[in-house]
Amino acid sequence: MSSVESTDVLVVGSGFGGAIVAYHLAAGGARVVMLERGPWLETGEFEHDFKLGSSYTRIFDFVVGDGMSVLGGNCVGGGSVVYFAAMPRAPRFVFERRGSIARRMWPAAISRDTLDPWYDRVAESIPITQQGWQDVSYSGGLWAAACNHAGRTANPVPAAVDTAKCVNCNWMMAGCRFDAKQSLLLNYLPAALAHGAEIRPLHEVQNIERTGDGGYRVHYQLVDDEDYRVTTGSGTIDAKIVVLAAGAAATPVILQRSEATLGPMPYAVGRYFSGNGERLNTAVLNEERVREVLGLEHGDGLAYAANQIGKGPTVANWDRLDGSLPEYSRYSLEQLYFPPGLGTILALTAGSDPTWFGLDKKEMLRRWRSWLIIFQMIEDDNEGVFGPPPERGNADRLSQQMLGIGRLSYKPTANTQAAWAMADAEVKDILERDGLATVTPWTNDLVGAYTVHPLASCRIGDDPHTSALDDRHELRGHPGIFVTDGSAVPGALTVNPAMTISALAERAVPGIVRAARERGVEVVYGAPAPDGSTSGRRGAARLAEALLSR
Amino acid sequence: MTLEAFADTIIPGVKRSPEDRAVAGVSPDGGAVAAGAIELLEWDATGVTDGLDGYAGGLNRHALTLAAERGLALDESVPPFVALSFDERTALVGSLTAPGHPEKSLWVSLALFCNMAYDSAAHTHTAEAIAAGHPGLTAMGVTAPDADGLWRFPSYSYGRPLADLHPDTTPTGSPA
């Protein structure tokens, strides 16, 4: 009799990729345990506070790499708790991308048409609202008006925000205190718990080994709930199926560390990382010109001066999302809010050196209320590569919370740099017209490029040389291990990725159910949406059937 | 004193007294030092606290090298970095944080916390910092929260269409 703990399905990470799979497997009858390295906070614990140690630093993660820093969630609910909830679907051309491998990088089985039913399942499960102009924040409205003035279109962005509850506090990164943001804490995760899944916070998975019976043993360390540099114990759990969903900055690191026990990993594990082509520009608006040129004004005689107000991104320009344009010249330009704390250091003055610190920077900060941040998502070249893993987790933790040093190296190629330059020039063209603003890109010289959208570091594909997973998300050469988070997405999407990550996770479930059944787990596929709705299930039924029987 | 001079180079401020040597005094109101940069750096939650003596020593060594290169005679009654003029401090910090400098990441993380002290008062509860007139949050115009410590903005939208939608938008609002 051994005291080894065991379960049917072990899920690593509780963000989109983890929560969705955990819900369906638990609802289908499997025993499911989720291990999450971060803490478990409830709505009342989300604070409006920049003090270190408040919810903002407890649930947020900032890993500095060589040429790329990654920001993400570190809590039960993962990125869904800290994210800005923009949930657009990826445009059709994205699935035809060739990227750095000179042939289609998505599996032949996936196109916008075959993913749409899975997108529908997500939209039914995480209430996504099509925002109207009355929901758009001042900064979104300003961006729309500037786009219009420059002869462009602009769209309110669909968002997982209940606008009736939203108070436009712009504290989304610290967790939503008002349950307006429809994070996973409000849908998939409670539904998974209701079906008997367990969530264990402050459990950081380190590596995986094989057990004698074709299953896996997962090793974790217990993390101190205040000082994440400290571990307080360790343990293992055996499982028939392991689902890795630790995020694209962490999943490949767990697999690299497991190579010693599991044997060689596919070449694409820890390669082809994409930052979703992300880059930010800061515009400092001339309030008088905003009034004169755009005719904008709100209470107190203000034209704009409303950087602090809103709910993250509300309006995007999609004119360049045109499949007839060449690859690396298609991108979206989305208005965004990035709070102080991390959101000012990389902004540059338009003057002479030094541009990121010093006297001129202080003057720029004095005009913070008139800042407008524009977020570019271009097509990058999947040029990120992970070095050998650190001692634990995916970073050497520097601060008690949030800040660590990871092993990701990212040297932007000429394609990526040219796409950024093109997008920079367009933002400048739109916002500097008629003296509206002064625009500068954030610097890549301090912490490299940066992304809140890590992708593709363990991706799906048809070609075993350039993809770590088959099109059912199973790790090549390691049956029973699946990856369902952002690392599975083949490349940059030109829009925010959570909707696509979620749709792929929904699509991966039938294959995981099938693998679990083959390993003797009594589980069925076919749960409704977490709230019991069934139209999404109906829409995807035929596709699910095909995946179940492959 | 050396670290104060570094913080003052990142976000410069007004001298606290006529005798203030660390703060160069090139700006008319409080900068990173007045914002609490040293308090933040000395809080071990940042992860840089243990290394602060090393940081100060390093800055002073680099200052001596710079002085030697430029033939500057430094006032020996204060640490070498403090003895530099504001422009010289700025040039030195610029080179220490430039791409390719072997110690770049150390100096960037020190600068990050100095900036954070100013732009978000990360050593204090935000609402208390605003109530106390924190120089950074005040200068940036960060508004005060409601009485329960939470921010709400009842007015948030121009409330009218401000551009045409992209012609290829799906009924649910996504790109086609």
Ligand SMILES: Cc1cc2nc3c(=O)[nH]c(=O)nc-3n(C[C@H](O)[C@H](O)[C@H](O)COP(=O)(O)OP(=O)(O)OC[C@H]3O[C@@H](n4cnc5c(N)ncnc54)[C@H](O)[C@@H]3O)c2cc1C
């Ligand atoms: C500030 C911010 C704003 C964003 N806004 C948007 C937006 O508006 N729209 C959009 O589409 N996307 C947005 N994103 C991105 C979005 O949050 C991510 O793409 C998404 O969360 C990724 O999902 P995932 O399943 O890959 O991983 P995650 O959601 O990151 O979940 C991974 C989980 O695994 C945990 N974990 C990591 N390592 C381990 C380990 N070793 N053991 C156990 N657990 C581990 C992590 O703590 C985390 O909870 C934003 C991100 C940030 C940071």
